Amino acid sequence: MEGMSIIVKKVSQLLAGLIFVYGIYIILHGHLTPGGGFAGGAIIAGAFILLILANGSSALNLKKEISGSSNTESLAILMVVVLAMMSLAFGVKVFFSNFLPKGEPGELLSAGVIPLYNIFIGIEVAGAILTIFLALVIFKEESSK
Amino acid sequence: MEAMIPLFVAIPLISAFLIVLLSKLINGFHKIFAPFSLLALLFMAVYIFTNLDNTSMTYAMGGWGLLNDLPIGIFLVLDGFSILMLGIINIIGFIALFYSLSYISKYTAESNYYALFCLIIAGMNGVVLSGDLFNLFVFLEVSVISSYALVAFGVGKTELEASFKYQVLGGLASMLILLAIGLIYWKTKTLNIADVRNVMSGGFSRPYYIFVQVLLLTGFGLKAAIIPFHAWLPDAHSSAPSPISAMLSGVLIKAVGIYVLIRLFFNMFEFTHEIAVVFTVLGTISMVIGSLVALVQWDVKRLLAYSSISQMGYIVMAFGMGMILLIKGDNEPAAILAIGGGIYHMINHSVFKGLLFLNAGALEYRLDTRDLKQMGGLSKAMPVTSSTSLMASMSISGLPPFNGFFSKLIIIIAAVNGKFYILAVLAIVISIITLAYFLKFQHYAFYNRTPLKSLDKIREVPFPMTSSMILLAILCLALSLLALPSVNEAVLHPAIQVLMQSDLYSITLIP
Numbered sequence: 001m002e003g004m005s006i007i008v009k010k011v012s013q014l015l016a017g018l019i020f021v022y023g024i025y026i027i028l029h030g031h032l033t034p035g036g037g038f039a040g041g042a043i044i045a046g047a048f049i050l051l052i053l054a055n056g057s058s059a060l061n062l063k064k065e066i067s068g069s070s071n072t073e074s075l076a077i078l079m080v081v082v083l084a085m086m087s088l089a090f091g092v093k094v095f096f097s098n099f100l101p102k103g104e105p106g107e108l109l110s111a112g113v114i115p116l117y118n119i120f121i122g123i124e125v126a127g128a129i130l131t132i133f134l135a136l137v138i139f140k141e142e143s144s145k
Numbered sequence: 146m147e148a149m150i151p152l153f154v155a156i157p158l159i160s161a162f163l164i165v166l167l168s169k170l171i172n173g174f175h176k177i178f179a180p181f182s183l184l185a186l187l188f189m190a191v192y193i194f195t196n197l198d199n200t201s202m203t204y205a206m207g208g209w210g211l212l213n214d215l216p217i218g219i220f221l222v223l224d225g226f227s228i229l230m231l232g233i234i235n236i237i238g239f240i241a242l243f244y245s246l247s248y249i250s251k252y253t254a255e256s257n258y259y260a261l262f263c264l265i266i267a268g269m270n271g272v273v274l275s276g277d278l279f280n281l282f283v284f285l286e287v288s289v290i291s292s293y294a295l296v297a298f299g300v301g302k303t304e305l306e307a308s309f310k311y312q313v314l315g316g317l318a319s320m321l322i323l324l325a326i327g328l329i330y331w332k333t334k335t336l337n338i339a340d341v342r343n344v345m346s347g348g349f350s351r352p353y354y355i356f357v358q359v360l361l362l363t364g365f366g367l368k369a370a371i372i373p374f375h376a377w378l379p380d381a382h383s384s385a386p387s388p389i390s391a392m393l394s395g396v397l398i399k400a401v402g403i404y405v406l407i408r409l410f411f412n413m414f415e416f417t418h419e420i421a422v423v424f425t426v427l428g429t430i431s432m433v434i435g436s437l438v439a440l441v442q443w444d445v446k447r448l449l450a451y452s453s454i455s456q457m458g459y460i461v462m463a464f465g466m467g468m469i470l471l472i473k474g475d476n477e478p479a480a481i482l483a484i485g486g487g488i489y490h491m492i493n494h495s496v497f498k499g500l501l502f503l504n505a506g507a508l509e510y511r512l513d514t515r516d517l518k519q520m521g522g523l524s525k526a527m528p529v530t531s532s533t534s535l536m537a538s539m540s541i542s543g544l545p546p547f548n549g550f551f552s553k554l555i556i557i558i559a560a561v562n563g564k565f566y567i568l569a570v571l572a573i574v575i576s577i578i579t580l581a582y583f584l585k586f587q588h589y590a591f592y593n594r595t596p597l598k599s600l601d602k603i604r605e606v607p608f609p610m611t612s613s614m615i616l617l618a619i620l621c622l623a624l625s626l627l628a629l630p631s632v633n634e635a636v637l638h639p640a641i642q643v644l645m646q647s648d649l650y651s652i653t654l655i656p
Contacts, residue, residue, distance in 0.1 A: 092208050093148070
């Protein structure tokens with residue numbers, strides 16, 4: 001896939017960082033404001049997809065990228081299940097229970113394990129959307145050959 | 146023991162994601178890990194089954210229990226009916242996975258196969274255990290989406306076409322189910338199955354009620370492939386890899402189709418005469434048309450797929466008769482027989498249809514064809530496949546002393562006792578037609594003069610495949626013990642009780 005003009009490249013480079021940080025903000029404040037793991041993860045994946053669309057995929061080793069993103073995705077979702085299983089070992093010993101201290105409501109560091117779930121779900125969603133996008137790119141390149 | 150309930154979903158999920166991660170690093174990791182995790186699930190199901198003393202268990206996820214006697218969290222419910230389904234899912238799942246160890250080695254991307262297989266198991270266990278409508282929908286999607294991928298696993302032209310057809314109809318079904326769940330939530334303000342029943346028993350506008358019921362019947366009817374919703378099944382079940390066909394036909398259409406239909410229409414809705422008649426009529430139509438179409442098939446797996454539709458018809462018809470008898474209320478023993486026969490036939494069908502698909506897989510493994518006209522005389526070359534498929538064929542066509550005979554007999558006795566004479570005659574006639582097309586299968590595959598030139602080069606399939614076929618054949622014989630009154634009382638009675646006293650489910654969860 002070819003890249004676009006230099007204006008698009010430059011603007012997307014400037015914007016991608018902002019979008020990425022905004023995604024992280026949405027994930028981290030998931031337990032306080034609207035949004036959370038899924039929405040933030042989709043935004044983070046959007047930052048990567050923007051860069052790939054603007055700069056073209058020819059500079060990337062697509063097979064390596066897709067295996068990386070799919071590994072990240074599996075690891076993140078595995079961590080979600082492991083967190084849920086950890087609730088069986090600590091605290092009230094119930095699956096999916098919130099075993100960490102709850103903290104002050106409204107603070108960033110509060111709500112026990114919920115921010116942790118949000119973070120891992122954010123990584124998982126970003127990895128999954130990026131994997132789907134890369135798979136489509138690979139399919140297009142292979143079929144146009 | 147209650148802490149084991151969420152593990153039925155968590156263990157297969159963890160193994161699926163671990164397999165994706167670690168099979169790239171450790172060679173052959175998936176082949177060792179997946180069977181062991183399914184074996185652990187099987188042992189857990191057996192342990193809970195032997196220790197469940199006639200009561201149901203509930204598990205509040207995250208410790209969110211009842212608040213003022215109202216459920217605010219997600220509940221997992223395990224009772225006499227769901228533990229039977231859990232047993233079937235995990236037994237057939239383990240055997241099909243063990244069979245895949247050598248069968249699937251001819252495909253690429255093996256580790257993805259094992260991961261998707263674990264996801265199917267996780268989804269089905271979740272559907273069977275969930276006591277919450279939306280949670281049930283999510284688990285249903287987990288299992289059917291992984292089954293879409295597994296049907297297309299061969300990535301040939303027919304596989305992709307079958308998977309596409311399956312996805313379109315499955316997506317339509319999911320949409321209808323989601324719409325129905327939304328409508329239920331709108332009116333009752335709750336998603337918990339037991340709570341929905343309690344709220345709805347306080348009054349509900351009738352047209353709305355019937356609309357929701359029809360949506361759910363169509364949606365889950367599509368998943369269960371009852372005629373006229375069956376169009377995807379023959380393609381999907383015949384193009385999938387054979388262990389997956391065994392899982393789809395043996396377990397998936399029961400766990401996400403029939404089980405949920407029965408659970409919702411017995412334990413969530415009040416019985417209505419119209420729905421009971423619809424169940425009986427749809428069941429009878431599937432039973433008759435499925436077997437008549439199966440009679441003319443020459444593709445082994447298509448024949449088995451149409452036969453699945455026909456046998457599903459028996460089960461739905463039995464439950465429908467049970468509903469009608471319960472509404473009339475004057476003939477309870479016949480209702481017990483009908484419902485018990487339905488559950489019994491459901492267990493039996495998953496065993497012998499699983500075995501038959503594994504046999505078809507063995508034939509395909511050695512001959513690379515599914516066409517009956519290109520087979521013949523294989524009984525000498527493949528003795529294990531031949532003898533186990535003979536047992537399964539006799540079982541499904543209802544010859545004593547195999548399990549299929551007893552379950553069909555119970556359904557027919559129930560039909561006669563409940564004065565459904567036409568249905569009883571139809572069930573007997575269809576059983577004879579079933580015998581006819583399985584004789585055709587046996588004759589053309591194993592005993593006919595062979596059109597194959599190199600018959601002496603064909604050997605029996607490898608050990609994992611033969612051993613799993615033998616295991617299922619033994620189960621075919623052993624399950625006929627369930628016809629004994631004492632065993633029947635212990636195994637089937639808790640399930641029958643849950644369905645007979647239809648508010649037992651909601652009473653045990655919300656006192």
